[in-house]
Amino acid sequence: MSLERLLQDELIVATAGVEILEQALIDQATTIAAADWSPPAAGTEGALATLAAAGRTEAANATAIERMLAVRPQFVDVGVARDIIPGMTDTMFLHAGPPLTWDRSSGPIKGAIIGALLYEGMAATAEEAEEISAGGGITMSPCHHHQTVGPMAGIVSPSMPVAVVRDAGGDGVAYSTLNEGLGKVLRYGAYGPEVIERLHWMGNILGPVVAATLEYVGPIDLQSLIAQALQMGDDGHNRNRAATSLLLRSLGPGLVENESVPLADRGTVFRFIESNDHFMLNLVMAAGKLAVDAAAGVEGSSLVTTMARNGTDFGIRLSGTGDRWFTAPAPIVDGLFLGAFTKADANPDIGDSAITETVGLGGFAMAASPAIVGFVGGTASGAVRRTQEMYEITLAEHSAYQIPQLEFRGTPVGIDATLVVRTGVQPQINTGIAHKDPGIGMVGAGLVKAPMQCFAEAVVALADTMQ
Amino acid sequence: MSLERLLQDELIVATAGVEILEQALIDQATTIAAADWSPPAAGTEGALATLAAAGRTEAANATAIERMLAVRPQFVDVGVARDIIPGMTDTMFLHAGPPLTWDRSSGPIKGAIIGALLYEGMAATAEEAEEISAGGGITMSPCHHHQTVGPMAGIVSPSMPVAVVRDAGGDGVAYSTLNEGLGKVLRYGAYGPEVIERLHWMGNILGPVVAATLEYVGPIDLQSLIAQALQMGDDGHNRNRAATSLLLRSLGPGLVENESVPLADRGTVFRFIESNDHFMLNLVMAAGKLAVDAAAGVEGSSLVTTMARNGTDFGIRLSGTGDRWFTAPAPIVDGLFLGAFTKADANPDIGDSAITETVGLGGFAMAASPAIVGFVGGTASGAVRRTQEMYEITLAEHSAYQIPQLEFRGTPVGIDATLVVRTGVQPQINTGIAHKDPGIGMVGAGLVKAPMQCFAEAVVALADTMQ
Numbered sequence: 001m002s003l004e005r006l007l008q009d010e011l012i013v014a015t016a017g018v019e020i021l022e023q024a025l026i027d028q029a030t031t032i033a034a035a036d037w038s039p040p041a042a043g044t045e046g047a048l049a050t051l052a053a054a055g056r057t058e059a060a061n062a063t064a065i066e067r068m069l070a071v072r073p074q075f076v077d078v079g080v081a082r083d084i085i086p087g088m089t090d091t092m093f094l095h096a097g098p099p100l101t102w103d104r105s106s107g108p109i110k111g112a113i114i115g116a117l118l119y120e121g122m123a124a125t126a127e128e129a130e131e132i133s134a135g136g137g138i139t140m141s142p143c144h145h146h147q148t149v150g151p152m153a154g155i156v157s158p159s160m161p162v163a164v165v166r167d168a169g170g171d172g173v174a175y176s177t178l179n180e181g182l183g184k185v186l187r188y189g190a191y192g193p194e195v196i197e198r199l200h201w202m203g204n205i206l207g208p209v210v211a212a213t214l215e216y217v218g219p220i221d222l223q224s225l226i227a228q229a230l231q232m233g234d235d236g237h238n239r240n241r242a243a244t245s246l247l248l249r250s251l252g253p254g255l256v257e258n259e260s261v262p263l264a265d266r267g268t269v270f271r272f273i274e275s276n277d278h279f280m281l282n283l284v285m286a287a288g289k290l291a292v293d294a295a296a297g298v299e300g301s302s303l304v305t306t307m308a309r310n311g312t313d314f315g316i317r318l319s320g321t322g323d324r325w326f327t328a329p330a331p332i333v334d335g336l337f338l339g340a341f342t343k344a345d346a347n348p349d350i351g352d353s354a355i356t357e358t359v360g361l362g363g364f365a366m367a368a369s370p371a372i373v374g375f376v377g378g379t380a381s382g383a384v385r386r387t388q389e390m391y392e393i394t395l396a397e398h399s400a401y402q403i404p405q406l407e408f409r410g411t412p413v414g415i416d417a418t419l420v421v422r423t424g425v426q427p428q429i430n431t432g433i434a435h436k437d438p439g440i441g442m443v444g445a446g447l448v449k450a451p452m453q454c455f456a457e458a459v460v461a462l463a464d465t466m467q
Numbered sequence: 468m469s470l471e472r473l474l475q476d477e478l479i480v481a482t483a484g485v486e487i488l489e490q491a492l493i494d495q496a497t498t499i500a501a502a503d504w505s506p507p508a509a510g511t512e513g514a515l516a517t518l519a520a521a522g523r524t525e526a527a528n529a530t531a532i533e534r535m536l537a538v539r540p541q542f543v544d545v546g547v548a549r550d551i552i553p554g555m556t557d558t559m560f561l562h563a564g565p566p567l568t569w570d571r572s573s574g575p576i577k578g579a580i581i582g583a584l585l586y587e588g589m590a591a592t593a594e595e596a597e598e599i600s601a602g603g604g605i606t607m608s609p610c611h612h613h614q615t616v617g618p619m620a621g622i623v624s625p626s627m628p629v630a631v632v633r634d635a636g637g638d639g640v641a642y643s644t645l646n647e648g649l650g651k652v653l654r655y656g657a658y659g660p661e662v663i664e665r666l667h668w669m670g671n672i673l674g675p676v677v678a679a680t681l682e683y684v685g686p687i688d689l690q691s692l693i694a695q696a697l698q699m700g701d702d703g704h705n706r707n708r709a710a711t712s713l714l715l716r717s718l719g720p721g722l723v724e725n726e727s728v729p730l731a732d733r734g735t736v737f738r739f740i741e742s743n744d745h746f747m748l749n750l751v752m753a754a755g756k757l758a759v760d761a762a763a764g765v766e767g768s769s770l771v772t773t774m775a776r777n778g779t780d781f782g783i784r785l786s787g788t789g790d791r792w793f794t795a796p797a798p799i800v801d802g803l804f805l806g807a808f809t810k811a812d813a814n815p816d817i818g819d820s821a822i823t824e825t826v827g828l829g830g831f832a833m834a835a836s837p838a839i840v841g842f843v844g845g846t847a848s849g850a851v852r853r854t855q856e857m858y859e860i861t862l863a864e865h866s867a868y869q870i871p872q873l874e875f876r877g878t879p880v881g882i883d884a885t886l887v888v889r890t891g892v893q894p895q896i897n898t899g900i901a902h903k904d905p906g907i908g909m910v911g912a913g914l915v916k917a918p919m920q921c922f923a924e925a926v927v928a929l930a931d932t933m934q
Contacts, residue, residue: 231838232700232709233871242699245712249741252715256723257734267724274716370871371698380874404700404837405872407847 038424041456047463048418051302054466057320057418060300064319065395065414068295068303068359072168073287074219075247078178078211080203082158085146085175089158093117094143096154096352097310098325102133102140106311106347108189111438112153113138115191119199120157126191126439144306145323147293148175149285149352152187152434153311160199161207165222165286167294174289176282178202178210181275183442188434189347190441209269212261213254220250222287225280226361227400230411235369236284236401237353237362238376238430238445243280248273281353288355295319295414302462303395304415307358307427307450311350311434316454318417318462326458328451333433335446336377345443347436354429354450360398360413363428363447364390368403368411376430376445386428386447387412393419393427417462420455508888508923514930515885518769521933524787524885527767531786532862532881535762535770535826539635540754541686542714545645545678547670549625552613552642556625560584561610563621563819564777565792569600569607573778573814575656578905579620580605582658586666587624593658593906611773612790614760615642616752616819619654619901620778627666628674632689632753634761641756643749645669645677648742650909655901656814657908676736679728680721687717689754692747693828694867697878702836703751703868704820704829705843705897705912710747715740748820755822762786762881769929770862771882774825774894774917778817778901783921785884785929793925795918800900802913803844812910814903821896821917827865827880830895830914831857835870835878843897843912853895853914854879860886860894884929887922 040048051057082088093113100109114129117138123129132138143150150156154177162175177187180198184190214220225246226234232242248270255266273279292305301319308315313327330348337343356362366372367387370380378386384405390412391397397410415427426449433444507515518524549555560580567576581596584605590596599605610617617623621644629642644654647665651657681687692713693701699709718740722733740746759772768786775782780794797815804810823829833839834854837847845853851872857879858864864877882894893916900911 228708233698241695242709242712245709245716248719249712249715252719252722252737252741253734255719256737257730259730263724263726267720270719270723274719373871374875380871404840404847408841 041421041424041452044421044456044459047460048422050463050466051418051459054300056300056466057302060298060320061303061395061416064295064298064301064303067298068291068414069396069399070169071172071291071294073165073222073290074168075163075214075222075283076166076219077164077214078161078207079164080207081156081160081162084164085148085156085162087141087146089139091137092139092141092158094141094146094148094150094154094156095310096143096150096152096350097308098313098315098327099142100140100310100312104312106350107437108153108347108350108434109155109311111189111191111440112155112186114438115186115195115199116155116157118191119196120159143352144308146175147173147289149289149355150177150187151179151281151285151353152351152432153189154352155186159203161203163283163286165283165290167290168219170294172290172294174286174293176286176289178206179276179279179282182278185441188432188441189438191439205265206269206272209261209265210251213251213258216254216258217250220247222283223400225250226284226287227402230365230368230401231404233369233371235362235365235372235430237281237356238432239369239372240280240284241277243284244273244277247280247283284361285353285355288359288361291359292355297322300465302417302459304358304417307354307429308352309349309354311347314349314451314454316417316450316458318458320462320465321458324461326454326461328453331448331451333431333446333448334377335433335444336375337433337444338442341435341443345435347434349429349431349448350434351431353431357427357429358415360394360401360411363430364394364413365401365403365411366428366430367405372430376447378447389425390428392423393425417455417458421452421459424452426450426452505891508891508919511888511923511926514927515889517930517933518885518926521767523767523933524769527765527787528770528862528881528883531762531765531768531770534765535758535881536863536866537636538639538758538761540632540689540757541635542630542681542689542750543633543686544631544681545628545674546631547674548623548627548629551631552615552623552629554608554613556606558604559606559608559625561608561613561615561617561621561623562777563610563617563619563817564775565780565782565794566609567607567777567779571779573817574904575620575814575817575901576622576778578656578658578907579622579653581905582653582662582666583622583624585658586663587626610819611775614640614756616756616822617644617654618646618748618752618820619818619899620656621819622653626670628670630750630753632750632757633686634757635686637761639757639761641753641760643753643756645673646743646746646749649745652908655899655908656905658906672732673736673739676728676732677718679725680718683721683725684718687714689750690867692717693751693754694869697832697835697868698871700836700838702829702832702839702897704748704823705899706836706839707747707751708744710751711740711744714747714750751828752820752822755826755828758826759822764789767932769884769926771825771884774821774896775819776816776821778814781816781918781921783917783925785925787929787932788925791928793921793928795920798915798918800898800913800915801844802900802911803842804900804911805909808902808910812902814901816896816898816915817901818898820898824894824896825882827861827868827878830897831861831880832868832870832878833895833897834872839897843914845914856892857895859890860892884922884925888919888926891919893917893919
């Protein structure tokens with residue numbers, strides 16, 4: 001451009017960083033082009049410099065992400081929690097998210113523990129269940145410490161049926177509860193008689209029938225189902241209609257033909273799964289748990305291996321910092337509310353289900369799932385942008401999970417905590433919303449971002465391991 | 468813009484129409500902005516003027532499209548062709564597309580008629596079947612003349628099982644064959660022993676079991692299934708994986724529980740449908756036939772009520788020109804070929820399945836189905852553009868069929884032949900490709916456009932009705 005033209009045409013000021021300077025130009029009616037740049041999260045400059053100087057993180061991350069993507073999850077069985085979950089005891093109640101005590105627990109966690117105590121027959125009333133819990137009569141422990149994940153409250157009590165997901169390419173195993181459906185359900189903190197009755201049916205009929213059906217049809221390749229479902233409009237977190245359909249297609253021959261199970265039970269189980277498009281969610285989560293556990297414990301790696309919320313705290317863990325949690329207050333979710341419920345009814349973010357985002361699904365795969373916006377809010381084009389932004393903070397594009405809308409590009413997978421603090425881009429999560437009080441249940445679904453504070457503290461701790 | 472700026476900045480010439488003038492500018496290195504405009508199809512100017520002067524087409528089209536969209540298709544039964552299809556006789560063989568004689572028939576039509584004669588036991592060998600057909604021993608009649616549609620060759624013989632689709636909001640009824648799967652199948656012109664054996668199983672087991680299952684579970688709302696499937700990546704023509712999954716979810720409880728059917732047959736039927744993601748195609752087609760028949764016969768209407776191909780001719784019919792067909796040579800399809808097959812093996816375009824495009828699905832709904840490009844070729848962004856272009860030649864946006872990728876805009880539906888000749892935009896069809904010789908079967912799938920000549924002749928004929 002000639003100097004003449006430069007002086008003749010309108011001047012445009014390129015701006016970056018501190019917004020107050022940018023605003024001053026806008027106030028003077030100057031045209032600006034703002035670059036999307038922000039300095040690293042406060043307090044992380046030194047840690048980032050230490051990690052850069054040590055020069056070990058890149059190789060460590062390559063190892064960790066390779067392990068994460070090598071896992072081949074298969075749905076092989078359903079068992080009873082007390083019999084199969086490592087470290088489970090008769091008075092242990094697993095919960096979602098980072099470690100938690102009863103007194104700091106949110107409404108949905110308390111409601112779900114009350115319901116689980118009623119289901120176990122350890123309490124006769126909600127009041128008695130609260131007394132037992134408050135008096136230390138139970139042990140609370142995070143699902144994530146027991147190769148287990150649970151959506152929302154994530155409560156797993158000893159008698160519950162749990163899905164068993166094995167790594168066909170290794171010796172890993174992970175567990176999850178079975179999905180109850182939407183509305184008034186235990187994981188959203190409800191504990192009315194219909195909730196407890198459903199849990200008994202799930203323990204007595206659903207679990208054993210699905211186990212017998214899996215024995216009949218053989219292991220189900222979850223990675224293949226999830227990959228196909230992404231080409232059918234699922235995101236793997238809050239839209240699992242396609243994956244649930246494909247699961248039912250896989251289980252179907254056993255439900256039709258396996259006469260070792262009473263006909264009425266096979267019919268009821270078919271109808272239960274058919275009526276619950278979220279049934280597959282818990283299996284996607286267990287598949288994710290298998291992947292993150294495989295990626296854990298690589299010295300120097302800034303790969304995020306856990307994002308989980310207990311309704312009070314949001315917590316993350318990194319591959320290179322072992323079992324240590326980095327927490328921040330759980331944020332409030334923006335979303336669509338059912339019936340007359342509003343944001344004032346909403347509990348802060350809760351659940352282990354952000355495991356899906358941790359392995360390149362959910363909010364990271366929303367571009368594959370334009371129809372999800374009818375459930376969590378936003379627009380279809382916004383769903384594409386959310387996925388596209390996640391490529392900025394991830395280490396790889398998923399080798400199996402592709403997004404047809406993006407010309408079959410792999411989903412962004414493997415959150416690098418150093419990229420999060422450097423770019424200021426927070427991981428995108430979509431999620432259900434529980435009522436803040438115990439005993440009520442689901443009030444909506446929406447979108448939320450993982451708090452920056454967790455990532456900043458984790459990066460500082462990772463740098464400390466380099467000293 | 469000031470005159471000074473106009474003279475200073477680069478000149479851009481806007482061009483439209485005759486390309487030779489545009490090319491002259493390009494050759495002189497002039498920057499051009501070409502408008503996407505072409506004159507009406509040759510020979511239609513007078514007809515368009517007549518229709519405009521008569522002023523009846525707009526109201527007639529409103530009536531016709533309203534009738535098309537008011538239909539509520541339900542899958543209610545499976546019966547035997549000779550018992551239920553109007554006008555069917557013991558020596559009648561229905562075929563796809565416009566009227567056809569044996570001597571003008573393409574390879575896949577001949578192959579499928581040979582196979583059907585073997586299946587009916589009317590011939591013992593392929594040679595004998597050819598002799599019977601060539602000697603006038605059978606009556607050939609278009610499916611479309613009998614409230615019926617069939618994909619590819621579309622052969623319906625007297626003993627075949629046919630799906631019955633009824634209009635819950637009226638008294639319409641339409642029929643289609645049941646889908647055999649892909650590869651070596653009758654509708655692609657194959658007639659080997661495995662093809663005939665499968666047809667016998669379909670007549671003896673599949674048809675009766677599906678009929679009994681429908682009686683058990685009740686009528687299945689096809690419009691609801693198709694609408695949901697568009698939100699799950701189907702286009703309703705060459706991608707029906709979601710709709711087939713949803714159909715199986717609907718039939719499932721009957722297949723599990725209905726003890727009036729032998730267990731082994733229920734199991735085999737579940738596995739057959741489960742293994743064929745195209746099973747739903749024929750039901751989508753019957754639903755479409757119900758819609759176009761409801762819209763037929765509105766005086767003055769330029770709505771296209773039929774687009775169908777017999778492998779030799781491509782034919783269309785308009786609402787306002789009654790039963791008259793307007794034909795042109797069937798085009799060759801651009802696509803992806805299986806194994807070692809190439810375009811040289813391909814038969815010209817064939818099948819009644821363009822009924823899906825006629826009712827706002829298939830090529831008109833490809834924006835909902837980015838993953839279809841793995842089957843028919845092209846790119847995901849190209850699939851979106853194909854749908855967007857179809858809004859230029861259609862009368863409405865579908866009230867039930869929405870495209871989440873386009874922020875839930877209704878699919879373009881109701882082709883107006885006058886818009887096709889005015890804009891030069893040809894209807895977009897996606898389709899399977901049959902081998903040109905009898906006895907071979909499927910060789911690929913791809914994309915094709917309806918020939919302009921059909922629309923030009925139809926518009927002239929519609930204008931003649933105004934004299």
